[in-house]
Amino acid sequence: MDEAQLGHAGYTETLRRPTLHEELVERIREMIFDDRLATGTRVPERDLCERFGISRTPLREALKVLASEGLITLQPNRGAWVTQLTPEDVDELFPIIGALEALSGSLACENATDADIAEVRALHYEMALHHTRGDQPEYFRVNQLIHGRIMELAGNPTLLQVYASLASRIRRARYLANASIARWDEAMREHEEILDALATRDGETLAALLKSHLLNKRDAVKRVIREKIARGT
């Protein structure tokens, strides 16, 4: 977007050194995804400052941003925690994310080229391979990739951004939920249908499929979160 504003289409070589707080937002986000910062744990400013070798100012700015994204919970004078999702949060988040995925499906059907669809199909086969091999982490990774790709094909950067922000809140739980292999076969079948709808440019059907596909995951995610809370993590 910045580059677009500059208007040098094609030749933008915007040498943009990110500021500390931007980089921190990135890094901390990743730490949460990788569970190096577990949900529910406290995040003392000092610790992270020493870890990154920086002062409190940029760190605090980063925490404010992460809090506005919902990844961090701030309580005035009491510090920061990695947001602990409740089952209620999941109930609230899934319909929203589902609606956005549905929208992405409709838009993708309008915008995607045949080459785009071929690419998604390739990813689909790759995922099927991981599925048969029982390689769960890779299956999950490619799965995310497919949904992300459809999001991109929608050609709506703002949608992508909003989606990414919301999806990030449950990404960790989603990953853990996937560990329960129970739904794998069913999910694979759903993915077949999703691919078909995209290939035939049936936007309405694709939207509905993406929506229900996601809602089917909800209970598994909720179960994981309940277990985590019960364990006091």
Added chain:
Amino acid sequence: MDEAQLGHAGYTETLRRPTLHEELVERIREMIFDDRLATGTRVPERDLCERFGISRTPLREALKVLASEGLITLQPNRGAWVTQLTPEDVDELFPIIGALEALSGSLACENATDADIAEVRALHYEMALHHTRGDQPEYFRVNQLIHGRIMELAGNPTLLQVYASLASRIRRARYLANASIARWDEAMREHEEILDALATRDGETLAALLKSHLLNKRDAVKRVIREKIARGT
């Protein structure tokens, strides 16, 4: 949401003095809505600091948050601007907001009590009154109120929050677009249908109505933004 997390349902009297940066986020947001900070204008830190009588630290934290909401645009080492919407931004935002409104309609039909619906109906009549009187600011205010109320009836605080954040980005332009009285009559008719769908708890129809109702506004908003840009504002 904070209060919910504390879990003192009913007796939350959380005497929570907001921190400076939180208050600043609020105040600056309002300034943007009221056009006291016009879109596209520069926001020098010093000026606002003196205006509010505070130091740069909390102000900078507030700007970071507003930037992550999309209301402010930050460029490293170059300062802050009130985000200038482009017609492309509008094209991207409207489908998203439409999808969220549609979702709110479906959920509202499930959750709303008869009393809730009666309340919306009352607001509807109030709006109709302003419409016949040609009182545009009041019409706009009640209009927003109705959509906001349906959002609330969905019973999904997270949805409300995401919606509010996105809607805030175009709120100013939406208000200006409403000045063009052209679509008033049509919009009123659409609102009649919306009310009917809600009253009969027809979630699917309501969702579709809200979506198209919003998309109908898009062109008016885009026109306003193009004019603003042309004038160099």
Added chain:
DNA sequence: TTTAATCATTTTGAATGCATAATGCAATCT
């Protein structure tokens, strides 16, 4: 033994100060 109160310690909130990048203007050169 349990509860309450006090105080030292820790941690956060906000202000200040310093280093660096960006901006605007004047002087210089073509």
Added chain:
DNA sequence: AGATTGCATTATGCATTCAAAATGATTAAA
């Protein structure tokens, strides 16, 4: 005259410092 370079000014990024709130432990009291 127009363009370019160099410098002074200004504004931003980050570190440091000071103040206030929260935490935890210890002691005193019921």
